Structures are given as structure tokens and as C-alpha cells.
Amino acid sequence: MSESLLDVRALPKDEAYALVHANIAQLLHDNTDVVTSMATVSAVLHHGFGFLWTGFYRVVNETLLRVGPYQGTVGCLEIAIGRGVCGTAAAERRTVIVPDVAHFPGHIACDARARSEIVVPVYDTHGALVAVLDVDSDRVNAFDERDREGLEAVVTWFARPERAVVSQQAVSQK
Ligand code: SME
Numbered sequence: 001m002s003e004s005l006l007d008v009r010a011l012p013k014d015e016a017y018a019l020v021h022a023n024i025a026q027l028l029h030d031n032t033d034v035v036t037s038m039a040t041v042s043a044v045l046h047h048g049f050g051f052l053w054t055g056f057y058r059v060v061n062e063t064l065l066r067v068g069p070y071q072g073t074v075g076c077l078e079i080a081i082g083r084g085v086c087g088t089a090a091a092e093r094r095t096v097i098v099p100d101v102a103h104f105p106g107h108i109a110c111d112a113r114a115r116s117e118i119v120v121p122v123y124d125t126h127g128a129l130v131a132v133l134d135v136d137s138d139r140v141n142a143f144d145e146r147d148r149e150g151l152e153a154v155v156t157w158f159a160r161p162e163r164a165v166v167s168q169q170a171v172s173q174k
Contacts, residue, residue: 005047006048013147024157027044028157034158042070043071051071053075055067055072059130059131064081093129094121097147099141115138123159
């Protein structure tokens with residue numbers, strides 16, 4: 001399964017994200033499980049780009065995020081919506097790029113080596129915010145508009161129409 005060994009660190013970002021997209025599509029083409037998808041996306045991004053921490057914080061309710069599938073050192077278990085980079089991205093429903101975490105008031109340091117960060121909102125097929133994708137680097141200024149575009153495109157996976165079908169099945173089986 002050579003696809004799982006994808007390493008795009010030496011490539012220009014546009015090319016890197018194209019390969020990552022193709023890898024994720026190949027791995028998840030017949031998968032409709034959200035947790036499986038989050039775990040697989042985390043692993044592909046983390047090892048593909050060599051990030052410090054890569055994973056999801058799920059929306060629990062209107063005030064709380066709770067950690068989901070991730071790769072890296074132990075993450076904070078819960079983050080209040082509105083707090084830190086993740087909570088800000090969730091509250092404002094927008095991608096937040098932090099070039100230097102030392103200059104982001106309220107940054108939550110789960111791993112002291114983190115120097116820069118990008119957090120991308122994740123929506124389901126109905127447009128509801130279900131999570132944020134959080135990616136940390138041990139370098140300052142690691143993320144730019146190409147990362148925003150690349151990662152925002154990755155999380156559109158969670159808005160695919162098949163997800164709605166799975167939700168309806170889960171409800172109808174209760
Ligand atoms: N730095 C994040 C917290 C999550 S950890 O980085 C995994 C924040 O400020 O929201």
C-alpha cells in the first residue's frame with residue numbers, strides 16, 4: 001500500500017496538495033464514515049507534509065470543541081469555542097492562519113514546539129460546522145494562501161452528499 005507512504009515535503013505546495021488530494025480520494029473513495037475519514041486525512045497530511053500536529057477538533061455543542069482523530073503529541077482534550085486559534089476559527093467560521101503563535105493572544109500551546117498554525121472550518125453536507133482541522137508546524141510562517149486553499153479543499157470531503165445519506169440511515173435505524 002505505497003499510497004500511505006506519500007511524502008510531498010520536497011514538492012511545490014500546489015503540486016503537493018494535488019497529490020495529497022488524489023491520495024485521500026483513493027483511500028476514502030468508498031468510505032462514508034466521518035471518524036475514519038478524519039483519521040485518514042490526519043495521517044495523510046501529517047506524514048505527507050511532516051507537520052508537527054495534524055488533526056480535528058469536533059463541535060460538541062454551541063460552546064465546546066473536543067479533540068477528534070489526530071497525529072502528533074497529546075492534544076488538549078477540549079477547547080471552548082471562541083478561545084485559542086481553534087476556537088476562534090470555529091466561532092468566526094473562517095480559516096485562521098497564525099504566522100507566529102507567540103503573537104496570537106490566547107494561543108493554546110498543546111505542544112511547546114509549535115511555532116505557526118492554520119485552522120480550517122469543516123462543514124457537513126448541510127453547511128453545519130462539525131469540526132475544525134488544526135495543523136501546527138515547528139517553523140514560523142509555515143502556512144500561506146496555498147495551504148488555505150489546499151486544506152479548505154481537503155475538508156470539502158466532509159460535505160459530500162453521501163454523508164447525508166449515512167446520517168439519515170443512522171437516524172432511521174434508531
Ligand atoms: N493551538 C491550538 C490548540 C490545539 S493544539 O495546537 C493541538 C489553539 O490555540 O487553538
